[in-house]
Amino acid sequence: MRLCGGHSGLLLLLLLLLTSEFPPGWSELFGWRDKKVLNVECETTGYEIVGDDFLVLCPGHCVGQQPLVWGSGVYASISSVCGAAIHSGVLSDSNGGMVRVSKKAGMRGYVSKFANGLRSISLPKWSRSFVFPEASRSMAESSQQWEQESIVSTGDKVDGRRLSFEAYRKGFLSSEAKPAAKDVSSPKGPNPFQQYIGRNLGTASRKPMTTTVSPKKMNKDCNVDIAFLIEGSWSLGVRRFESQKRFVTKVVEELQKTTDGAAVGLIQFGHETKTEISLNKFPTLQGVTLAMRKVSPIGGTSNAGRAIDEVAESFFQKSAGNRREAPNAAVLLLDGWPNDDLEVPARVARETGINIFIVMVEGATSEELASGVHGDFVNKSVCRPNGHFSLHTDRWTASSALVSPLVSRICNTERLICSKTCLNSADIVFVVDGSSSVGLENFPALLEFVANVTGHFEIARAGTHIGIVQYTYEQRTEVELGRHTTPEGVREAVRRVHYWSGGTSTGAAITYTRREMFAHSRSGKRRLLVLITDGRSYDDVREPAAAARKEGIILYAVGIAWAIKDELDAVANDPKSEHVFFVSDFNDLKTVGPKLVENICKEYNALPRN
Known part of the structure; x- marks a missing residue:
């Protein structure tokens, strides 16, 4: 049948509404016959969706919601579908879009990797996986108008029990769709490696528990x-x-x-x-x-x-x-x-x-x-x-x-x-160089670096705590360790830090941080000191750094422009290749953040477990 004139759009829409699938010609064009498009949320996991091969439409800006992703290339079924799509590069975070997802058997050894603004988590074994057969962003963009009229909205569930068309909301049909067939790919009986949709998939809508106890x-x-x-x-x-x-x-x-x-x-x-x-x-x-x-x-x-x-x-x-x-x-x-x-x-x-x-x-x-x-x-x-x-x-x-x-x-x-994970089990203090060589025009780049790194961590009262020390010849506590227990509070505190100007006494700053900041650190938390400096210290850094390491503090050193490599090595823990970073320009600091977080997590994941 050939559609023409002003009636083609209406006929296509009616066909979509009546069949709840792609028209034959359309599905043959893309090679995806009989596939519904599920309108999912950033946190929707692969396990929640019925079927072995399906299409999803992801919203934009999922990275800011920190969707959880296990693996790289091949993702455990408990992973956020949209997060994994962004992580794998088949989806743009800013625009969102439609992607094809195929479920696979479980495997051993899901690897951790930082990519496209997201850090995935390693997992030793899981029962089901999913992959992205092809990059579908361009297709999603070319069919944007069609998507708007044929999307299946998941509402509260994505298992087929409460699916309804977006068109239903516009009054074309009733608001309840037929229940989808049960996913026959899931084996019956207890499976110890089935999906875990749990702990970190977002904050519940209910209010915190309250009591009437005196x-x-x-x-x-x-x-x-x-x-x-x-x-x-x-x-x-x-x-x-x-x-x-x-x-x-x-x-x-x-x-x-x-x-x-x-x-x-x-x-x-x-x-x-x-x-x-x-x-x-x-x-x-x-x-x-x-x-x-x-x-x-x-x-x-x-x-x-x-x-x-x-x-x-x-x-x-x-x-x-x-x-x-x-x-x-x-x-x-x-x-x-x-x-x-x-x-x-x-x-x-x-x-x-x-x-x-x-x-x-x-x-x-x-x-x-x-x-x-x-x-x-x-x-x-x-x-x-x-x-x-x-x-x-x-x-x-x-x-x-x-x-x-x-x-x-x-x-x-x-x-x-x-x-505990590498993201929620640390006390981190950023020791920021506020000397005259940094300059008022470059200091915002240091603060942006701090804000970007802290954005990767789970800031909470029982999670990661952040502190900031600015130093010249003297030291100043800008953000007390644990003073702010929400991401928003930390971001606002970073914005309020003002440039100081003066000399460069890095060794004294490390000693100050060890004595004044980490003295209030919590039992059982990893203590991380991240030094950010652009020049040579006027005092010795070796003994203060050694004293901090002796107390179990893990030191990272980030050098910029005129920073001295030998001093950075003297400050940082071993191996130096994973604890020392250097960039020649303040604008390049943004390239260091993801690698720093990746190395922090790599070191944490190497700790002995059960």
Whole structure:
């Protein structure tokens, strides 16, 4: 059929609306037959989208939302589709556009790489991947008008259950589309390497938890998102099931005494799993304790590993109330031995940032001992096998003694080490040269460098803290370490720094930073000093730098123009090739930032893990 005249656009639009797919001629032109275009958000992951080969339309300016991406070239399915498209170079961040995505089997060794304004994360193994078969930006631009009339809008979900056409919004058809077919590519049953849509996919829309506890009892902070996993198997019995609920209730009541509210949810496991209470179901913790009274056993066998799968796959989603700035903790209550494997799903959960705690009550029966589950599964499952993440009691009647220790450990965010990444676990002080040789016209370039580098990190009260020292012959604290705990606060503080002018005493500045700034650093945080200078120091830098390194401070040196290479080497940690940077012009500082962040993360990821 040939379309002509003023009716062609209308006929094409009607065809699109009636078929919900490309017209045959159009799909043949691009080689993508029967493909719908999904209008996705910056944070939408590949796992959320049904199908093995699909088209998505990404919005512009996703980099500013810091979408999470695992891998390079081949991306783990938990990655943001739009973020990965930008990272791979098939999509422009400023314009957005349409890209083709193909799902692949999982693999080992997803590599970390900084590219196109985004730093991807390494991952040892995942169950599903996706790639971009071809660059489709030019095609998306050429078909912009067509896209506007044929886009499928995902609304709150991208799994086909709530899809509706953009055209429906304009009144052409009803607002509800038919449910999409289930993704047959996903295997049935528990898969320990399925997607994790969790901890850092954005801030939940709900307000932070509040309590009505009197100020006298508010004795600590506990800005943590917590999942309690309780057993509801047939073998447990009603009495011990109720004992679990009473224990969790006491823990939640203790959490109500904190000044900064935790968010709490509940998962029950037997043969299957059931999310009884999501993180955002109740505005206060009191609502959680009331709701737990109505929870009844679901029966079946004790598949605790499947419950951890549930936590890693879906519980800590943004839509379920996950707060970007809050660490994640999962507290597994075990009455005896589990019937399935814990080690693999627990490792996956840990690798995605979930702090696994296990509360073990009573011992294993003879039947449980014969089940084949290794007796050391607790140490192999928790965040660290050092005793901090596991508690034990011989009977439920004595479990009350575990309430306060458990709350204390969960709320100690400095020791929730599974939540830590290179981007959220550092105290960084920028030591900025304000000497006369820099000049008023070049000083903004130094501040822009600081702002760009800090923009890569997760600035939060429990995350990375930033400090700034400006120096000449003297030193001045421009931004106190940890004074600002939001990205916006840090950016504004950087803007307020004014040029000083004077001499260049770099050694004294390092000593000042070590004594005055890092004296207030937090336990368990990596301490990074980033020196930025354009000339020779009037004093010695070797001894001050050696003293800082002796205290565990990691020093990076960024030299500009007339900076002395030997001095930069004397300041920085080894290897010098990864801790020393040099540019000949202030305008070239912008090229250093991404590599500096990449090296900081490379060093962090090389640290010993479980």
